[in-house]
Amino acid sequence: MDTNPNIENAIAQVVQAGGVQIAAARTASVASAITGQLKVEQAATRGLPFELEPSAFQAVLHQGA
């Protein structure tokens, strides 16, 4: 997946600000993976109820037993 060089640069900066040294050759690959995931996840979460919170998961798990 092609990514905008600005995004690649921004991701590299964020990762490096966190103290993780990321090889220049890896930056495009990380940016591509993250951008691809974001697109799919944003589509998947678009219809989520506004009030839904992460802790709801375990309640559903127990109800499903």
Next chain:
Amino acid sequence: MTQITHLSASVLAHAIATKKISATEAMQATLTAAECAKAAHNSFLRIDHQAALHQASAVDSAIARGERLGPLAGVPMAHKDMYYREGVASSCGSKITLDRPAPATATALKRLDAAGAVQFGVLNMTEFAYGPVGHNYHHGHCRNAWNADYITGGSSSGSGSSTAARANFAALGSDTGGSIRLPAHFNGVVGIKPTYGRVSRFGAMPLSTSMDTVGPLARTVEDVALVFQAIAGHDPQDATCSTMPVPNYLAALKRPVKGMRIGVPTSFFYDNCEAGVEKLVRASLEVYRALGCEIVEVKLPDMEAWNLAGVAVIAAEAAAHHANWLRERPQDYSDQVKARLEIGAAVTATQYINALRLKAHALHVWLEQVMSQVDALHAPVVSFATPTIAETDVGGGARMAEVLSMATRLMRPINYLGLPSLAVPCGFQAHGLPCGFQMIGRPFAEGTLFALGAAYQSATDWHTKVPASF
């Protein structure tokens, strides 16, 4: 006469309890087999001869005194080297944690100790349990028990390889994105990835706290159920551990399966599945049909989105756990694991939280759409023929990229949904490597999976096959 190490854990436990075989004899035979497996497959990182024989002798003495012992009394077991024992350093497959003695013993180990099992060593694993093929660049790659040129699957590589090689009766593994079911499939043994919260993770190395599960691998479904019975249940030391009562899994093994409804997915799981693997997995369905189960096709929700959401959760949580070491000791990670952790360092907070919010919704949809129709869903573990170590190692080329991208695809969504899944061997591929299927259940329905798995093994003999050199 059958060699001691070829007995199942259940048969051995009974033989020890009835004084037909001593725990010391069983341990001596296992230690010999373990040294062979260590040399041939690099499946053991440490074998504790003296301590194991001392403990086995103590079991024999207790039996001689007529003491009532646990259901695994005297059964030799070695575990993935990420279960902490107080005062002992666990490698976690890395070189970073080798100088960190554990402050406390893992709950799973304590429960196995209480059941009488004797731990005799620790097993190879993928570095920090973060990789699907089983390679380890610090301690050497673990090798498949059926052919040492082939991968074991990971991350519980030693758990699968040592158990298949008859050098271990059962082993703890861990499953965050397939790490129990993959080595079970690749090595021809049984493995259960439990419901999220069914088994305590206290004292187990964390990878992704929203997805990590602890479970056993063994040669038979009965053995897996026996070990699972010992470790399952609430633990106040693990806040995510469920208070749901633990059923009698050994009784569940005998539950009739006639009339049970088994789902077959019409999408996702068989996409681009290699013909040989698909044939073996679908053939196992016919066994269930002959056992009187009803086989029904099931349309699945969008698994790809959940898979990617699972990647975001695992990557972010793993990167958070490793943030300090990534900053301070980046040179001590292999390039492969460091590259995976880099992805997590770039996952945004909103992406991570939304991936967690989506979990509840996804599970609700799954329960409504899939589990309302069936007792369990039957599917492949992987969609490709078992590759060699060379094909999946550094410089492995296109095959390496293909395998790495496909390896956890059929696994990770099940972790994301928190569901139990049992991997069971169902034959051999054209090149002689084992193949398995997975049976996915509703939350906390491990008993149903054990019933289905045991019924399959009562009708087939794949689990009795032994690698040629053993």
